Amino acid sequence: xxxxxxxxxxxxxxxxxxxxxxxxxxxxxxxxxxxxxxxxxxxxxxxxxxxxxxxxxxxxxxxxxxxxxxxxxxxxxxxxxxxxxxxxxxxxxxxxxxxxxxxxxxxxxxxxxxxxxxxxxxxxxxxxxxxxxxxxxxxxxxxxxxxxxxxxxxxxxxxxxxxxxxxxxxxxxx
Amino acid sequence: xxxxxxxxxxxxxxxxxxxxxxxxxxxxxxxxxxxxxxxxxxxxxxxxxxxxxxxxxxxxxxxxxxxxxxxxxxxxxxxxxxxxxxxxxxxxxxxxxxxxxxxxxxxxxxxxxxxxxxxxxxxxxxxxxxxxxxxxxxxxxxxxxxxxxxxxxxxxxxxxxxxxxxxxxxxxxx
DNA sequence: CTTGGTGCAAACAATTTGCAAGCGC
DNA sequence: GCGCTTGCAAATTGTTTGCACCAAG
Numbered sequence: 575x576x577x578x579x580x581x582x583x584x585x586x587x588x589x590x591x592x593x594x595x596x597x598x599x600x601x602x603x604x605x606x607x608x609x610x611x612x613x614x615x616x617x618x619x620x621x622x623x624x625x626x627x628x629x630x631x632x633x634x635x636x637x638x639x640x641x642x643x644x645x646x647x648x649x650x651x652x653x654x655x656x657x658x659x660x661x662x663x664x665x666x667x668x669x670x671x672x673x674x675x676x677x678x679x680x681x682x683x684x685x686x687x688x689x690x691x692x693x694x695x696x697x698x699x700x701x702x703x704x705x706x707x708x709x710x711x712x713x714x715x716x717x718x719x720x721x722x723x724x725x726x727x728x729x730x731x732x733x734x735x736x737x738x739x740x741x742x743x744x745x746x747x748x
Numbered sequence: 749x750x751x752x753x754x755x756x757x758x759x760x761x762x763x764x765x766x767x768x769x770x771x772x773x774x775x776x777x778x779x780x781x782x783x784x785x786x787x788x789x790x791x792x793x794x795x796x797x798x799x800x801x802x803x804x805x806x807x808x809x810x811x812x813x814x815x816x817x818x819x820x821x822x823x824x825x826x827x828x829x830x831x832x833x834x835x836x837x838x839x840x841x842x843x844x845x846x847x848x849x850x851x852x853x854x855x856x857x858x859x860x861x862x863x864x865x866x867x868x869x870x871x872x873x874x875x876x877x878x879x880x881x882x883x884x885x886x887x888x889x890x891x892x893x894x895x896x897x898x899x900x901x902x903x904x905x906x907x908x909x910x911x912x913x914x915x916x917x918x919x920x921x922x
Numbered sequence: 923c924t925t926g927g928t929g930c931a932a933a934c935a936a937t938t939t940g941c942a943a944g945c946g947c
Numbered sequence: 948g949c950g951c952t953t954g955c956a957a958a959t960t961g962t963t964t965g966c967a968c969c970a971a972g
Contacts, residue, residue, distance in 0.1 A: 602926060602971055638929040643962065659833040679882050690876050694868045699891055702864050708853050710893035717873055719884035776946050776951060812954040
């Protein structure tokens with residue numbers, strides 16, 4: 575996969591935003607932090623901390639898990655990355671800059687995650703937040719179900735025990 | 749707290765349902781399984797596996813954590829209990845029989861969980877499931893924000909580090 | 923130079939698993 | 948009695964922490 579110029583623009587923008595955030599908060603600008611942010615934005619979709627760690631290792635970056643977790647948290651607080659819990663005890667992350675706010679459908683069989691947008695969610699947030707006197711900052715709407723291909727698999731009696739996608743399969747390898 | 753006759757009815761119903769489910773699946777009807785289901789339905793609201801385990805211990809029931817987890821999973825599959833992940837790496841459960849389907853608002857400061865209903869969610873499920881060819885079985889809509897009382901606390905500069913509620917505080921004690 | 927950030931490994935917390943003993947069928 | 952379930956403890960998994968060293972400001 576080649577980095578397109580459009581991607582390059584986005585990466586420059588998020589690096590600038592991150593830099594400003596670090597400065598404002600008085601945090602140091604370390605190469606590790608920028609490297610992690612860059613790798614996240616070079617790739618797409620949903621990943622977990624371990625996959626990112628392995629990916630950095632494969633790229634011959636010297637980063638520790640601790641730094642990955644630390645940086646992910648920083649990126650979440652400055653809203654460049656979103657953190658999700660899709661029902662498993664495994665936090666999933668995704669880049670969020672320049673993305674329209676969206677929600678997720680998760681296939682309970684294969685673990686596939688599909689994004690969707692629906693304006694109705696915002697209405698519910700406003701109405702309900704107002705009614706219960708909560709200042710809503712964010713939300714998560716996850717729909718769980720079985721995708722088309724998996725329904726066929728299941729009809730044939732094929733059952734997957736561990737709907738886990740490995741690094742290679744998820745497109746994070748070289 | 750005294751067990752009301754209405755509660756008693758519900759408990760009888762869920763025990764019957766659970767019994768039928770165990771039978772259908774060829775699982776054994778052990779006293780532990782019934783005891784756990786009963787304790788869940790005697791109490792209300794959201795709890796985690798450890799709190800339930802401690803609660804059973806306090807009640808002088810001999811159950812192991814393994815059995816608690818095992819039984820919770822059984823109860824989730826037969827839809828007598830719902831499992832949630834409210835952003836922490838800690839599964840929360842709630843009884844679900846006889847409850848209208850609902851969603852949650854979570855206070856990010858104190859951890860309070862409020863339930864709400866909104867018909868709009870069903871529309872979204874139908875529409876989106878149809879569009880992406882997913883057979884949606886369930887969903888989770890969580891709104892995160894700060895509740896009224898906590899907004900006042902925060903204005904005064906009071907910050908809570910660990911919005912965790914203990915067994916006693918959550919009303920599971922004796 | 924000061925001190926926050928890092929890598930590493932050990933610590934933790936939630937959950938799962940292996941195994942011998944027990945009890946439902 | 949057979950073998951699923953249990954209790955217990957040890958193992959796993961995901962994440963956090965302690966500490967000595969390094970490098971950003």
